[in-house]
Amino acid sequence: MNSIIKLEIEKKTFKKKGFSILNDFELEVKPRERVSIIGESGVGKTSLLNIIGLLDTQYQGCYTLFDSSVKDLSRNKLAEWRNQKIGFVLQESALINSLTIEDNIKLPLMYANIKKDSTTEDRFNRIVNKIGIESILKKKPLDCSGGQRARAVFVRAVIMNPQIILSDEPTASLDLENREKIISLLFDMNKEFNTTVITVTHDLDLANRHDRVITLERND
Template identity: 85%
Template sequence: MSSVIKLEIQKKTFKKKGFSILNDFELEVQPGERVSIIGESGVGKSSLLNIIGLLDTQYEGSYELFDSSVKDLSRDKLAEWRNQKIGFVLQESALIDSLTIEDNIKLPLMYANIEKDPSVQEHFKRIVNKIGIESILKKKPLECSGGQRSRAVFARGVIMNPQIILSDEPTASLDSKNKENIIDLLFEMNKEFNTTVITVTHDLDVANRHGRVITLERSE
């Protein structure tokens, strides 16, 4: 079986700060794997997700994604894959305050011009029902609680039914019930669509429910 991700990083350097992270780091992930990443603050967990998700190309190393060298992809192809093949649930994924929660979630669908597809509409309903945000769809982000906004960001990250879902602390601001709903939906998608799930978390319970746990350590 061909790997969906084959990443080799010599180092990721922050020149202004004078240090590097992810030194001699290698990661290979098979389609449909569930991988969690843990480690103390500052070891490069979020940076790693940004590299995997094609948001950061400023590192020394090589990266093959979907059997293609990332360095050979055009800017348009990178943008297309970020919208259609990779779902981001990142802490910095801000919602647009001028749009309703529903329109925020549907943004990737609008970019792909598939928001009116009946099967897509059913997928949208399934997600919002599963994570319990039906009541806030017509509200603006500033009218919602932090936990509600976090769930909306999650919904936007999975709405395209991507091949890879990258989650950065997806349950950090949620109560136990909503935490379970998020994890259940992640794993349902993993099972039903063979979605590859990569989750950064400080929650060891969440981490250990993945098939593989990777611990990042501080570079010397």
């Protein structure tokens, strides 16, 4: 089986701060694999997700994604893949306060020019119902709790049925019940749609529920 991700990083340098992370780091991930990434703060976990998700190209190394060399992709193609093939549940993922929760969730569909039809509406309703945020769809983000916003960000990340889901501490702000809803949907997508799942977490229980755990360590 071919790898969906093949990443070789020589280093990621922060010139102003005078140090580098992810030195001589290699990662290969196969389709449908569930990989968790753990490690203490500052070792580069979020930076690694940003590189995998095509948000950060400022590093030394080579990256093959979906059998294509990332350095050969145009800006438009990178943006298309970020919207349609990769789902992001990142800590800095912001909801637009002027839009309702429903409109925030449906933004990726709009960017991809996907017209509203029964298939997309059925998918939207199924995910929203499973996560349990039906009651906040017409509310604005500032009218919702942190946990409700976190669940909305998650639904937005999976609404396009991406081939890869990248999650950065997806359950950090959730209570036990909603934590299990997120994990259940994440792993259901992995089984039903062969979605590759990569999760950064400090939650060792969640980490160990993946197929493989990668521990990042400091370079010094």
